Amino acid sequence: MKIEKILFPTKFREFAFEALESLLVLKDAGLRDVVLHYVIPREEVGFVPYGGYLKDEEERLREETRIRFQEWQQALSAHGIGSKIVIEVGDPVPNILALAEKEKIDLIVVGKKKKTGPELSFVGSHTLQLITRSTVPILVSKHMVEYESSGEMVTRLNDTIFQRPLLATDWSEPSSRALELLSSLKNIVDAVSVCHVIGVKIAKNLDKSGLHLLEKESRERLARYCERLTAAGIPAEPHLGAGRSVLEIIRLARETHATMIMMGTTGKDRLHEFFLGSNSHRVAEASELPTLLVP
Amino acid sequence: MSTSDTISIASGAVLASLVLPVAACAAGGGAHADMGVSLPLYSVLPFAGMLLSIALFPLLAPKFWHHHFGKVSAFWAVVLVVPLVLQYQGGAVYEILHIVLADYVPFIILLGSLYTVSGGILLKGTLRGTPALNTGILAIGTILASWMGTTGAAMLLIRPLLRANAHRKNRTFMVVFFIFLVANVGGSLTPLGDPPLFLGFLRGVPFFWTFHLLPHMLVAAGILLALYYLLDRHYYRREGITAAPDDGAQEPIRIEGSYNFIFLAGIVGAVLMSGMAKWGDISILGIHRGVQDVVRDGLLVLMAGLSMAVTPRPLREANAFTWFPIQEVAILFIGIFLTMIPCLKILQAGSQGELAFLIAAVREPLHYFWITGILSAFLDNAPTYLTFLSTAMGGFYPGVAESEAVMLLIKENPLYLLAISVGSVFFGALTYIGNAPNFMVRSIAEEAGTPMPTFFGYLFKYSAPILGSVFVVISLLFFI
Numbered sequence: 001m002k003i004e005k006i007l008f009p010t011k012f013r014e015f016a017f018e019a020l021e022s023l024l025v026l027k028d029a030g031l032r033d034v035v036l037h038y039v040i041p042r043e044e045v046g047f048v049p050y051g052g053y054l055k056d057e058e059e060r061l062r063e064e065t066r067i068r069f070q071e072w073q074q075a076l077s078a079h080g081i082g083s084k085i086v087i088e089v090g091d092p093v094p095n096i097l098a099l100a101e102k103e104k105i106d107l108i109v110v111g112k113k114k115k116t117g118p119e120l121s122f123v124g125s126h127t128l129q130l131i132t133r134s135t136v137p138i139l140v141s142k143h144m145v146e147y148e149s150s151g152e153m154v155t156r157l158n159d160t161i162f163q164r165p166l167l168a169t170d171w172s173e174p175s176s177r178a179l180e181l182l183s184s185l186k187n188i189v190d191a192v193s194v195c196h197v198i199g200v201k202i203a204k205n206l207d208k209s210g211l212h213l214l215e216k217e218s219r220e221r222l223a224r225y226c227e228r229l230t231a232a233g234i235p236a237e238p239h240l241g242a243g244r245s246v247l248e249i250i251r252l253a254r255e256t257h258a259t260m261i262m263m264g265t266t267g268k269d270r271l272h273e274f275f276l277g278s279n280s281h282r283v284a285e286a287s288e289l290p291t292l293l294v295p
Numbered sequence: 296m297s298t299s300d301t302i303s304i305a306s307g308a309v310l311a312s313l314v315l316p317v318a319a320c321a322a323g324g325g326a327h328a329d330m331g332v333s334l335p336l337y338s339v340l341p342f343a344g345m346l347l348s349i350a351l352f353p354l355l356a357p358k359f360w361h362h363h364f365g366k367v368s369a370f371w372a373v374v375l376v377v378p379l380v381l382q383y384q385g386g387a388v389y390e391i392l393h394i395v396l397a398d399y400v401p402f403i404i405l406l407g408s409l410y411t412v413s414g415g416i417l418l419k420g421t422l423r424g425t426p427a428l429n430t431g432i433l434a435i436g437t438i439l440a441s442w443m444g445t446t447g448a449a450m451l452l453i454r455p456l457l458r459a460n461a462h463r464k465n466r467t468f469m470v471v472f473f474i475f476l477v478a479n480v481g482g483s484l485t486p487l488g489d490p491p492l493f494l495g496f497l498r499g500v501p502f503f504w505t506f507h508l509l510p511h512m513l514v515a516a517g518i519l520l521a522l523y524y525l526l527d528r529h530y531y532r533r534e535g536i537t538a539a540p541d542d543g544a545q546e547p548i549r550i551e552g553s554y555n556f557i558f559l560a561g562i563v564g565a566v567l568m569s570g571m572a573k574w575g576d577i578s579i580l581g582i583h584r585g586v587q588d589v590v591r592d593g594l595l596v597l598m599a600g601l602s603m604a605v606t607p608r609p610l611r612e613a614n615a616f617t618w619f620p621i622q623e624v625a626i627l628f629i630g631i632f633l634t635m636i637p638c639l640k641i642l643q644a645g646s647q648g649e650l651a652f653l654i655a656a657v658r659e660p661l662h663y664f665w666i667t668g669i670l671s672a673f674l675d676n677a678p679t680y681l682t683f684l685s686t687a688m689g690g691f692y693p694g695v696a697e698s699e700a701v702m703l704l705i706k707e708n709p710l711y712l713l714a715i716s717v718g719s720v721f722f723g724a725l726t727y728i729g730n731a732p733n734f735m736v737r738s739i740a741e742e743a744g745t746p747m748p749t750f751f752g753y754l755f756k757y758s759a760p761i762l763g764s765v766f767v768v769i770s771l772l773f774f775i
Contacts, residue, residue: 043619049627
């Protein structure tokens with residue numbers, strides 16, 4: 001598992017280019033190509049009530065996008081990274097997923113939405129759909145974020161994403177794949193924190209001795225994860241948390257000064273997502289750090 | 296004409312209609328029973344403004360229209376509603392609630408449920424566009440249109456037709472005939488087929504009465520399909536295609552999401568039930584509605600909800616399903632339904648209303664066929680149908696309650712209702728703005744790279760000569 005080809009869909013929001021620039025370090029980890037992708041929403045140009053289709057508008061949007069992307073291509077080229085422009089009319093989520101499959105993409109990078117509303121989420125509905133349905137790892141980049149810390153609004157710049165990742169594992173297959181992907185980033189990662197959280201649901205059904213046994217087993221597993229990373233040339237330290245998983249992961253990420261959170265994700269279906277949610281999705285929504293989810 | 300010119304003209308009309316309805320209502324007065332008699336002719340200005348906006352903005356200022364059609368619709372609705380309520384107070388509120396609850400809501404629920412359910416049916420597989428296959432697709436679409444709505448049938452088949460003919464050089468005429476047959480003529484057999492017929496059903500026209508349009512439909516569809524086949528064969532030969540291309544990626548033909556046909560049957564059953572059952576009335580906000588009608592609307596929503604729940608998202612995505620077109624129709628039609636209140640009331644007043652001259656001028660079935668038709672082509676066909684249904688009822692049975700007048704019309708003068716029905720459904724194909732699916736089909740075809748004629752190109756090169764001839768035949772056979 002290695003990141004050689006990235007799909008970078010964009011809506012040209014604020015800091016989109018800066019987010020792309022922050023990925024350039026991946027060149028040292030094997031990145032060869034970036035596919036720059038823009039989906040013109042069908043509603044923007046089609047289904048004009050009683051009018052049909054705005055062909056001229058589509059052409060204009062295509063040209064505007066091409067010009068913007070060409071600027072970006074120059075920056076990529078200057079770093080020795082190849083690139084390709086894809087501009088389509090359609091529905092963003094299915095178009096992104098289809099292109100990722102067609103181009104054999106290793107990583108999809110999506111931006112954040114402005115954290116607004118009562119739910120205070122960094123993840124928009126499109127991104128949530130993508131991380132639910134993608135079979136390819138997805139990085140929610142969050143280049144510059146504002147978030148509340150100790151009752152104050154803090155601005156954070158996430159421009160060294162890969163320097164110090166926190167790998168949060170639940171020992172699942174996707175977590176193993178996340179570990180494998182992380183191992184491939186040895187040239188650009190300074191150190192890794194590996195964490196596991198003993199969740200409330202599991203802990204509440206165990207007595208003290210059962211809990212101790214679980215703690216011991218978890219620490220051993222964490223040590224094995226760290227050993228694999230160390231063997232790959234990446235310094236790693238284990239952290240065990242307990243309590244509500246999402247909050248614990250975010251707390252540990254802050255305490256270890258992590259620059260990114262990596263997690264496996266099981267891609268829950270719509271009903272499961274609606275009723276039970278998913279820890280990885282919640283972390284992506286709530287954390288101020290870039291979040292890399294590996295299916 | 297530039298966009299600014301268009302907006303200036305629209306502004307002038309707007310200014311006039313802002314002032315006039317107030318004066319119109321001031322001149323009127325009395326309860327809603329008298330409304331049709333007392334409303335002056337210029338109280339129909341907002342309705343005319345609304346329909347002209349639909350006709351002109353997409354043509355002259357499409358980008359403006361695309362982004363602001365909701366505001367335009369709301370504007371005309373407010374221009375009518377405010378002075379009407381100020382003048383007629385409770386009577387006006389009653390009429391507004393009546394048209395919204397008894398006509399608009401069921402209309403949108405039916406369109407929405409048909410659109411939702413048919414959007415879950417996907418025709419997949421490798422089709423190679425030959426004249427015979429294309430004619431077959433058009434024939435199937437024509438048959439389906441009466442049972443899944445012209446919009447539903449068009450959405451189901453337009454993309455497969457375009458995919459099947461991607462290798463063909465001449466594709467424009469295929470889409471044009473598709474609009475003629477699947478998006479319009481095919482929808483003439485049941486109230487599910489085309490919006491005007493459903494509005495007639497809501498006003499009391501029995502579900503199966505529309506089967507009387509079968510001979511007209513067979514003649515029109517027969518001529519159009521035969522002509523299409525000959526044209527397609529001509530182009531096929533001229534393009535020098537001796538065999539369909541074989542890229543080695545043969546995929547068997549199959550229908551995915553076929554369980555949606557069960558929901559479609561549920562919709563047909565629910566509409567049928569509401570036409571046959573009589574379970575008494577309930578009052579909603581003071582408006583009496585049949586219990587069976589409320590149950591029907593609930594069942595339609597249920598069918599759409601079930602379809603959404605069980606159809607996988609990727610299947611709808613493969614159909615490029617989006618709520619946008621149905622939202623557009625819902626937004627535009629609330630403006631249409633509200634602004635047409637004065638027009639309908641005046642026409643229902645018959646010789647006592649300000650449109651007595653129109654009722655006097657439109658006398659024969661042939662008149663109804665052509666005038667309903669031509670207006671349906673350039674306005675939307677649903678309100679036009681209602682307008683001329685009211686004209687006929689006002690002419691024959693002035694002052695008679697609507698449901699009773701409909702039954703009398705069917706019993707004593709059915710040819711008039713036939714002429715109105717055939718005219719409004721068939722002529723909807725004459726222009727892009729005649730019927731809602733027309734613009735959806737055009738949009739999908741253009742997005743897929745099939746060049747489509749302009750508004751006037753479509754009218755003068757295709758629809759007027761071809762459909763015009765068909766309508767002359769229909770007139771000679773059925774209305775003279």
